[in-house]
Amino acid sequence: MDTKNVISEFDLEQFLPFRLNRAAEFIALRFAAAYKAEYGLTRPEWRTLAALGSSGRMTATEVGVHSTMHKTKVSRAVFALEERRWLKRTQDDGDRRVEHLELTAAGTKAYQELTRLARDYSAELEGLLGMDGLQALSSGLTAVETAMSKRRR
């Protein structure tokens, strides 16, 4: 009997934060590889694009809230997308601190192609995890999301 390790009975392999992290890396990385390779986008850029694509016109702060990114990340992503001409800013009339962000035609096109990729990947995931696994994961994540919205960071 292994007396040495019996004492602590802790297994990283079963520790939820670790498992969650590892899974997220695996799942996200496979998708990231696609938009990185084909479009040279970073994750913050993709998220910003997705946020604007699905919700239309938003401010940088709103993008940050919607996609849970720090404002510096958003700021940098906006610059990058602007440089690509996928996004344009317009000043708010009332409040001159605020700028509204919107996808250009090119940006919208890219967004649509990328959402197609995203949907393909979702389908692939269903195959990979099985309907049950997917279902379980999704409701587990819902539980986390509920907890998150209570304990606001």
Next chain:
Amino acid sequence: MDTKNVISEFDLEQFLPFRLNRAAEFIALRFAAAYKAEYGLTRPEWRTLAALGSSGRMTATEVGVHSTMHKTKVSRAVFALEERRWLKRTQDDGDRRVEHLELTAAGTKAYQELTRLARDYSAELEGLLGMDGLQALSSGLTAVETAMSKRRR
């Protein structure tokens, strides 16, 4: 009816990679805050400590496999832990490329305190997610892990 956004029907909010990532960040960050604040550990360091603490003597490569970290991360973490005198290396007799890593008494002590924190946090998570949520999440993660072991990265 909103004609503008009906076209694409994609919602970041429902996209699994996004949800997983966000959940992982939330869950992991809360724990990371503890070991970072109290011990000044980085995540690679904590993982290395955990790997060595639970499995005893290992090589750097083994630590990497066990905790899914790139060897450079492991290398740097090992340096940091060594500097703290929480870990010592010994050369392998047969193969001089290999070094065996082991926690010192101080390292073991730290490991035990940290696993106590980890267990506390696990308990807290159960409260936060509820038994059902935790169960669902865990089995969803198992599905991901199974998929990972098939599609080796």
Next chain:
DNA sequence: AATAGACAGTTACATTTGTAACCATACCTG
């Protein structure tokens, strides 16, 4: 035993990220 490849671990460099300080503007309160 000589050469080529594989492997353990480190290092160097570029990129990404987090933190905090920073502008500019807006709001609120006396």
Next chain:
DNA sequence: CAGGTATGGTTACAAATGTAACTGTCTATT
């Protein structure tokens, strides 16, 4: 309307990370 404080967004700097090249050692093949 003067002061302080909050807010939107950017920037500067430090720390963390990924990639690739590198060193040293081992193994296999000839």
